[in-house]
Amino acid sequence: MAGRIIAITGGSGVLGSAVAVAAAEQGWRLALIDFAPSPPAAPVGADVFFQGGVDLTDANAAGAAIDAVADRFGGLDALLNIAGGFSWEKVEGATGETWKRLFLMNVQTCSNACRAAIPHLRRSAAGRIVNVGANGALKASLGMGPYAASKAGVHSLTEALAEELKPDGVTVNAVLPSILDTPTNRADMPGADFASWVAPGDLASVMLFLASEDARAVTGALIPVTGRV
Template identity: 60%
Template sequence: MHGKVIVITGASGALGRVVAAAALARGARVAGADYAKSQLADTPERMELGGVDLSDAAEARQAIDAAVAHFGRLDVLINIAGAFSFETIAEGDPKTWQRLYAINVLTALNASRAAIPHLVASGAGRIVNIGAMGALQAGSGMGPYAASKAGVHRLTEALSAELKGKVTVNAVLPSTIDTPANRASMPKADFAKWVTAEELANVILFLAGDEASAVTGALLPVAGRV
C-alpha cells in the first residue's frame, strides 16, 4: 500500500477509523470522507473531508475531486459509509427503506461514479465495498438493511463487469462486526465469535492492494467464528 492514495467513505465510523489507521501504517495516503465533521487536523499523509452528504452526487464528486487535488491522484476507493436498522416489514416505517438505500447504496454509487476516471488513470485502481452476510438470506427484522446491502452486492457485480481490465471492484461481506455499538445493542452475544474491525480491515486492504490484481467481482464473506 506504500504511496497509494485511498479515499475512505465513512472514515469517522468504528470500521472506517480502523481501516484508515491500518492503511496509514502501511504507507498509504488517506482522504477520509464522512457526513460527520472530523476533529482531526490534516497532515501530509491524511486529509479530512467532513460534512459531506455522499448520497448527493454533486457533493460526492466534490469530495473525490478535493482528494485528487490534494494528493494528485487516486488509486483506491473504499466505500464504508453505511447504516443499520432493525425493524419488521409489517410494523416498520417505509422511510427506513429509503434512508438505508440512500446511505448504503447511493453513497457507494455516487463515490464510485466520481472516482472512476481517476481510478482508471491510476492503472491499478481498486474499489472495495462493504456488503453484508445478512443480505444473503434476510431474517425477520432485517428487510430494509438486507435489501440495501443486496443492492451493494449487485452494484459491485455490475461495476466490476463494466470496469473489467481497468479497475477491480470487490465487496467484503462481514457477519456482525465487533464494535462498541454492536456490543451495546447485543450485550448477551458471544463477542468472541464476531469478526473484529482489524480482521476486516486486513481483508479490505488485501483487496485494495497489488496482490489482489486478479480478483474482481468477488463477494467475499468475512464471517469471523460464527
C-alpha cells in the first residue's frame, strides 16, 4: 500500500484514529477530514494532511475538502467514510429532530464525500470507497429506530453506488460493526463484556483490506464485523 492516498472522514475519532495508525504502518499517505477543529496526534512518520472544521453535511464543503486532498497529494485512491453519529430514542414521543440529524450525519455526509471523490477515484488505478454501516441496522432493537434507519440508508447507498461505479473499476463496500470498544461505550455500558466487542484496530484491518488493491473482486458487499456480540 506504500504511496497510496487515502482520505478518512471522521479522522479525529476513535475509529478514524485507529484506521489512520494502521494505514500509516502500511505506508499510505493520509488525509484526515473532520468537523473537529483540532488535529489528532499524527501517526509517527506518516505523511498526514488534516482538515478540521469541515461540515460534511454541506455538499460544497465536502467537495472542497476532497478536492484539497487531491491537490495536496496529486490524486486520491481510497475514501473511508467514518464520520457519523448515534442517538438512542424511541419512536413514540420523538419530535423528528433526531431522525433528521442522524440522516444528515450518517447518510448525507457519506453521500457528499462519495460524490466529491468519484472523479478522483476514477483516475486511480484501484479506486476504493469503504463506508461504515451498522450490524444493528439489519434488525433494529428498542430505541434504535432513527440510528438504524440512517445506517440502513448507508447500506443502500453502498449497494447502489457499487453498481454505478462497476464500469469504472471503483469498488464500494461497507463494514457493519456491532459494538465498538470505545471509552464512550464502556462508560455507557459498564456492566458489559468488553472482550466480546469489536476493537477499533480489528475493524480498521477489515476496512484497509477493502481499500487495498487486493480487494478488487469485492464490491457491493455489506460485511458484518461483530466480534463475539
